[in-house]
Amino acid sequence: NAGVTQTPKFRILKIGQSMTLQCTQDMNHNYMYWYRQDPGMGLKLIYYSVGAGITDKGEVPNGYNVSRSTTEDFPLRLELAAPSQTSVYFCASSFPDRGILEQYFGPGTRLTVT
Amino acid sequence: AQSVTQPDIHITVSEGASLELRCNYSYGATPYLFWYVQSPGQGLQLLLKYFSGDTLVQGIKGFEAEFKRSQSSFNLRKPSVHWSDAAEYFCAVAGFQKLVFGTGTRLLVSP
Numbered sequence: 001n002a003g004v005t006q007t008p009k010f011r012i013l014k015i016g017q018s019m020t021l022q023c024t025q026d027m028n029h030n031y032m033y034w035y036r037q038d039p040g041m042g043l044k045l046i047y048y049s050v051g052a053g054i055t056d057k058g059e060v061p062n063g064y065n066v067s068r069s070t071t072e073d074f075p076l077r078l079e080l081a082a083p084s085q086t087s088v089y090f091c092a093s094s095f096p097d098r099g100i101l102e103q104y105f106g107p108g109t110r111l112t113v114t
Numbered sequence: 115a116q117s118v119t120q121p122d123i124h125i126t127v128s129e130g131a132s133l134e135l136r137c138n139y140s141y142g143a144t145p146y147l148f149w150y151v152q153s154p155g156q157g158l159q160l161l162l163k164y165f166s167g168d169t170l171v172q173g174i175k176g177f178e179a180e181f182k183r184s185q186s187s188f189n190l191r192k193p194s195v196h197w198s199d200a201a202e203y204f205c206a207v208a209g210f211q212k213l214v215f216g217t218g219t220r221l222l223v224s225p
Contacts, residue, residue, distance in 0.1 A: 004157075031211065033212065033213075040123065040217060040218075041217060042204060042215045042216055042217035042218050043158075043204070043215040045212055045213075048211065048212055050211060056211075058212065090157055090158065092158075096211075101146070101208045101211070101212065101213055102148075102160065102163060103158075103160075103213060104160075105150075105157035105158040105159070106157055107156065107157045108156075108157050
């Protein structure tokens with residue numbers, strides 16, 4: 001199993017550009033998540049999905065969109081990039097067992113918006 | 115709402131010395147608690163987890179953590195730190211369909 005994979009690893013965007021961060025998992029996990037990590041701030045949940053076709057907002061969803069058309073993929077879309085979206089983005093997945101969430105993380109995408 | 119507090123932003127420990135990283139949580143029911151480690155430039159790796167039962171849980175890389183309900187704490191410990199343990203450590207509590215993370219503690223290991 002490859003686990004959780006994310007592409008690209010690094011990206012520089014200009015203000016106003018758009019892009020999609022890709023996330024794929026091959027563990028047949030129902031739940032998938034997108035986090036952003038800023039220095040000294042820990043991880044903040046952007047969006048999550050409990051299964052194909054179902055998504056919900058996390059703590060910091062503004063400026064982002066997601067879709068979940070398959071169990072494996074959970075792309076994160078930035079429509080109008082802003083400097084405040086400079087961050088490291090992590091995708092994670094989990095298979096809830098008795099409500100227990102044990103998340104497996106991808107390696108991250110480092111995004112800079114200038 | 116659930117929350118996690120990691121009161122130490124940075125901790126420096128000499129190699130071979132013992133380590134304790136603090137974590138306090140806020141949760142109304144029995145919590146599910148986790149410790150993750152993030153090495154520089156890497157994603158997060160699960161060190162250990164507490165769901166129920168024995169309050170002292172063992173994890174990977176020689177780490178352990180103790181759940182203390184009376185103190186709402188889940189502190190991470192290691193008896194002898196190695197230089198490779200230098201990383202950022204995150205405590206987390208499971209909420210409804212998601213994890214809530216603390217802000218992390220960066221561990222520095224001095225020779």
